[in-house]
Amino acid sequence: MTTVSLRPWQRAxxxxxxxxxxxxxxxxxxxxxxKTTFALTCARAELADENRPLVVVAPTxxxxxxxxxxxxxxxxxxxxxxxxxxxxxxxxxxxxxxYQQLATGAAASKLAGIAAEGFVILDEIHHAxxxxxxxxxxxLAFGHAHRRLALSGTPFRSDAAPIPxxxxxxxxxxxxxxxxxxxxxxxxxxxxxxxxxVYFPRVDGEMxxxxxxxDVVSANFQDELTKDHMSMRLRTALSLDxxxxxxxxxxxNRQLRTIRQEQPDAGGLVIAIDQEHAQAIARxxxxxxxxxxxxxxxxxxxxxxxxxxxxxxxxxxxxxxxMVSEGVDIPRLRVGVFATTTSTELFFRQAVGRFVRWQTxxxxxxxxxxxxxxxxxxxxAFTIAExxxxxxxxxxxxxxxxxxxxxxxxxxxxxxxxxxxxFSVVASTATDITMHTVGEDGTHLDGIAFEPNFGPxxxxxxxxxxxxxxxxxxxxxDPTLGVDLAEVPTAAGVVPHGSMSVAEIKDDLRTRNAHxxxxxxxxxxxxxPRIQGEMNRLAGxxxxxxxxxxxxxxxxxxxxxxxxxxxx
Numbered sequence: 231m232t233t234v235s236l237r238p239w240q241r242a243x244x245x246x247x248x249x250x251x252x253x254x255x256x257x258x259x260x261x262x263x264x265k266t267t268f269a270l271t272c273a274r275a276e277l278a279d280e281n282r283p284l285v286v287v288a289p290t291x292x293x294x295x296x297x298x299x300x301x302x303x304x305x306x307x308x309x310x311x312x313x314x315x316x317x318x319x320x321x322x323x324x325x326x327x328x329y330q331q332l333a334t335g336a337a338a339s340k341l342a343g344i345a346a347e348g349f350v351i352l353d354e355i356h357h358a359x360x361x362x363x364x365x366x367x368x369x370l371a372f373g374h375a376h377r378r379l380a381l382s383g384t385p386f387r388s389d390a391a392p393i394p395x396x397x398x399x400x401x402x403x404x405x406x407x408x409x410x411x412x413x414x415x416x417x418x419x420x421x422x423x424x425x426x427x428v429y430f431p432r433v434d435g436e437m438x439x440x441x442x443x444x445d446v447v448s449a450n451f452q453d454e455l456t457k458d459h460m461s462m463r464l465r466t467a468l469s470l471d472x473x474x475x476x477x478x479x480x481x482x483n484r485q486l487r488t489i490r491q492e493q494p495d496a497g498g499l500v501i502a503i504d505q506e507h508a509q510a511i512a513r514x515x516x517x518x519x520x521x522x523x524x525x526x527x528x529x530x531x532x533x534x535x536x537x538x539x540x541x542x543x544x545x546x547x548x549x550x551x552x553m554v555s556e557g558v559d560i561p562r563l564r565v566g567v568f569a570t571t572t573s574t575e576l577f578f579r580q581a582v583g584r585f586v587r588w589q590t591x592x593x594x595x596x597x598x599x600x601x602x603x604x605x606x607x608x609x610x611a612f613t614i615a616e617x618x619x620x621x622x623x624x625x626x627x628x629x630x631x632x633x634x635x636x637x638x639x640x641x642x643x644x645x646x647x648x649x650x651x652x653f654s655v656v657a658s659t660a661t662d663i664t665m666h667t668v669g670e671d672g673t674h675l676d677g678i679a680f681e682p683n684f685g686p687x688x689x690x691x692x693x694x695x696x697x698x699x700x701x702x703x704x705x706x707x708d709p710t711l712g713v714d715l716a717e718v719p720t721a722a723g724v725v726p727h728g729s730m731s732v733a734e735i736k737d738d739l740r741t742r743n744a745h746x747x748x749x750x751x752x753x754x755x756x757x758x759p760r761i762q763g764e765m766n767r768l769a770g771x772x773x774x775x776x777x778x779x780x781x782x783x784x785x786x787x788x789x790x791x792x793x794x795x796x797x798x
Contacts, residue, residue, distance in 0.1 A: 231717070236713060239421070240271070242411070244713060256407060257412075258409040259412070260384075261384075262426075263425065265353075265383070271715070273301075275715055286308060297353070305718065306323045308323060320720065321721040325344075334367075350378045352372075380396060415617050416621050420621050429597070430598075431600050435450060437449055439463075449463050451602060460604070470511070475514075476514060478600055479500070479514060501566070502569050502570060504551055515549075521546050524548050528551065537560070548560075566584070566599040573604065622700065747765060750796075765788065769789075
């Protein structure tokens with residue numbers, strides 16, 4: 231028997247899940263709140279009732295390993311390296327895959343057999359609405375699952391095809407997903423010890439560009455423009471051909487240096503437009519400001535390793551395109567620069583979620599995300615800042631501000647590629663910076679509350695807001711929040727918490743088997759497939775991919791013995 235300690239919301243959601251009769255359950259909880267622990271606790275309880283296969287679907291390949299490690303900590307063993315051609319080894323409880331992998335018919339069909347009457351966790355379920363094939367993939371793979379637990383870090387709505395296994399409530403703004411349990415950012419701040427307060431220094435500027443027709447346009451972020459010109463204005467600001475972006479990076483870097491005086495391992499993250507933009511920002515940080523910067527892009531096979539290393543080292547800056555926008559757990563991130571043209575509220579909230587992770591034992595944990603003062607981003611930031619302000623500094627009577635009526639958070643579609651390919655940046659400069667909250671004088675602009683502007687000469691580092699830090703957690707020692715869970719053994723028995731996971735051991739054994747196989751190919755002159763087949767025959771293994779660790783160890787011993795005989 232193992233006791234898992236839960237936060238109040240996790241225990242409440244767990245109890246609701248266990249008592250629910252529906253096959254499907256959707257939990258929406260703010261990033262950093264602990265959705266992974268909640269979901270795996272539910273899975274452990276379900277598998278203890280009846281041993282079923284467990285399948286987790288994650289948004290990215292990097293998160294597969296993260297889910298596998300988290301499952302090991304809670305007493306479950308998941309294979310993050312599963313592929314459609316593989317079976318499921320008897321020494322794991324299940325596997326982790328991705329929505330992208332499920333889009334292939336082979337993976338979905340194979341999983342339909344594995345997950346039949348199984349337990350499925352759909353992490354960040356809104357991803358299944360990004361591509362029709364992804365939604366069809368999970369429908370085919372998990373239509374017969376015993377239970378499906380869907381998770382999301384932010385409320386979402388159906389702007390296209392409805393997502394399988396999600397119920398929708400019709401509202402005046404579209405069909406919104408119906409959550410069985412919701413735990414928002416304000417709830418987490420109020421509980422204390424769950425998430426950090428995040429502040430949004432907004433930077434205005436003067437941007438100038440030429441259009442496809444050859445016209446020269448100049449505007450700042452307060453000027454009203456058409457949708458096309460709004461996109462061009464934002465791209466001009468973010469371009470490294472002007473001085474707006476270097477000025478913002480300079481401000482963010484000074485902010486990070488200030489924080490690192492108290493927290494030496496504090497880190498910063500820049501979310502860039504594309505790979506070329508990310509590499510250019512990293513060069514800017516290194517060449518102009520003399521600070522090292524790591525870059526992670528999807529084409530880099532070592533990206534997951536870079537993210538994992540950055541999470542534990544003390545390097546100052548990480549530059550990414552989309553790989554660190556969701557689910558990635560790097561609690562030391564304290565400063566961010568939102569330097570991408572993706573302006574949807576869903577993506578913005580996911581990106582901000584990288585900075586809210588609470589670190590126990592730190593007296594002050596305010597995080598800062600620098601954003602262009604684009605009206606769309608301004609509106610998204612306001613909804614988060616308003617929730618923070620109402621918790622940490624309750625407003626006086628009559629101080630509420632209605633931002634929902636300003637129309638600034640309407641969804642924006644991707645930029646028109648043909649139109650943007652014909653425009654060019656002329657110049658851009660940063661003019662001022664504001665903190666996104668209500669000033670003492672109640673200053674407002676277009677329904678958006680903010681502090682009075684500060685000129686660049688007055689502000690080297692954004693002023694700290696006068697809101698207090700969130701309270702310390704009040705539930706740490708509450709015994710009623712613990713859940714007693716029976717052990718769920720596999721062919722490997724019960725793997726101790728402090729040891730390597732089955733997946734980590736399996737990866738090491740597969741690597742060592744591959745190394746010996748290569749040596750045998752060199753010594754015997756046989757082909758690689760023939761060597762692999764002989765190693766399998768000696769050990770009685772059908773497929774390496776579905777072999778247990780005990781079988782892989784036996785295969786390695788026999789292969790090493792064969793090699794020693796040949797080398798005598």
